[in-house]
Amino acid sequence: MHKLRFSHLFSFAILMAAYTFQKGSAQSPPGFQPPVSNHLTVSYGSDAISPAGITVPVDDSTEVASAPSLGLDDARATFVTIMLDFSIETAGSNTTLLHWVLPGLSSNGATNLSSQRAEIAPYFPPGPPAGQTHTYGIFLYNEPTNFAVPENFVPFFKNLTAPGASVLTRVGFNLTNFVVETGLGAPVAADWFLVRNATMSSTTTTTATSSRAVSATNTGASTGSTSSTSSNPLTTQSASDAMTIRIKSIVVAFGALCFVVNLL
Numbered sequence: 001m002h003k004l005r006f007s008h009l010f011s012f013a014i015l016m017a018a019y020t021f022q023k024g025s026a027q028s029p030p031g032f033q034p035p036v037s038n039h040l041t042v043s044y045g046s047d048a049i050s051p052a053g054i055t056v057p058v059d060d061s062t063e064v065a066s067a068p069s070l071g072l073d074d075a076r077a078t079f080v081t082i083m084l085d086f087s088i089e090t091a092g093s094n095t096t097l098l099h100w101v102l103p104g105l106s107s108n109g110a111t112n113l114s115s116q117r118a119e120i121a122p123y124f125p126p127g128p129p130a131g132q133t134h135t136y137g138i139f140l141y142n143e144p145t146n147f148a149v150p151e152n153f154v155p156f157f158k159n160l161t162a163p164g165a166s167v168l169t170r171v172g173f174n175l176t177n178f179v180v181e182t183g184l185g186a187p188v189a190a191d192w193f194l195v196r197n198a199t200m201s202s203t204t205t206t207t208a209t210s211s212r213a214v215s216a217t218n219t220g221a222s223t224g225s226t227s228s229t230s231s232n233p234l235t236t237q238s239a240s241d242a243m244t245i246r247i248k249s250i251v252v253a254f255g256a257l258c259f260v261v262n263l264l
Contacts, residue, residue: 027052028190029086029137040140040189041071041111049193058127058197067100067123070140072189075107078143080184085126087134088171098160098173099124099136103143113140120149121160124170130199137192141184150181 028036042049044063049056056064070081083100104117128134149157159169179185 025052027192028139028187029135029192032086032137032190032192034186036139036187036190038072038189040138040191042138042191042193043069043071049191052191053193055133055194055196056126058195058199064195065125067102068138070105070113070138071111072107072113072140073111075111075113077106077188078103079105079113079188080141080143080147081105081113081138082141082175082178083123083136083138084173084175085128085134085136087128087132090171095171096173096175097167098170099126100138101157103147105140105143120157121170124167126195128195128197130197133194133196135192135194137190139187140189141179141187144183144185147182147184150178153178153181 026032026035026037027039039050039052044066047063049068072079080103081100083098085097085099086094088095088097098121100119100123101121102115102117102119102123104115105113106115107113126134126136156169156173159165162169
């Protein structure tokens with residue numbers, strides 16, 4: 001009898017510890033400061049980016065061609081969302097590419113978030129070069145009263161929609177400075193994912209090199225590595241963290257199964 005009770009308690013302890021551990025997992029990309037523990041629901045069509053850190057093959061890029069729908073439990077404020085690619089390399093160092101900025105998101109008492117406001121930065125879909133895996137983060141911030149784009153950021157955003165604008169105009173966005181100058185504060189929720197382009201061709205190295213060279217010129221840096229694959233440590237950590245999340249999920253399921261079996 002005591003043995004049975006101990007078995008019940010042990011299984012229950014495993015279940016609760018795994019559940020607590022999973023709930024505390026960061027929903028922001030590894031290395032992002034400050035870490036964000038609250039999950040932002042990000043869905044492309046009927047497919048949700050869950051758990052945070054999953055990999056989306058570039059073959060599924062049609063699914064991410066349009067801006068995702070967002071959701072947040074118990075949302076009782078107005079929000080701004082910002083989406084970034086953290087895997088852009090210039091001169092062997094890492095920088096960002098801005099994919100999306102949308103203010104005025106609210107839920108009206110529901111989980112789904114929507115906005116009637118114009119995008120500050122029009123959505124640009126993920127699409128890493130051949131042979132690369134990029135890390136994308138989507139962050140949700142409380143929108144301050146009288147939120148507006150700081151004057152020194154106005155030229156940057158105008159360039160995004162200028163006739164003939166290149167994707168390179170999105171490179172080098174300084175999220176830290178933007179957050180400080182707008183008073184956004186720390187993110188209230190986040191989600192992140194990887195997009196992998198496994199395509200390899202004879203032009204992969206040339207394409208990747210040319211892209212980095214132009215990006216480096218755009219940011220005032222020198223030309224970087226000619227490797228066709230991203231050596232960004234953030235991407236490596238992301239893949240590891242995604243595996244950790246899957247392991248946690250398995251532990252949760254195993255704990256639950258043990259608990260139920262012991263009750264039979």
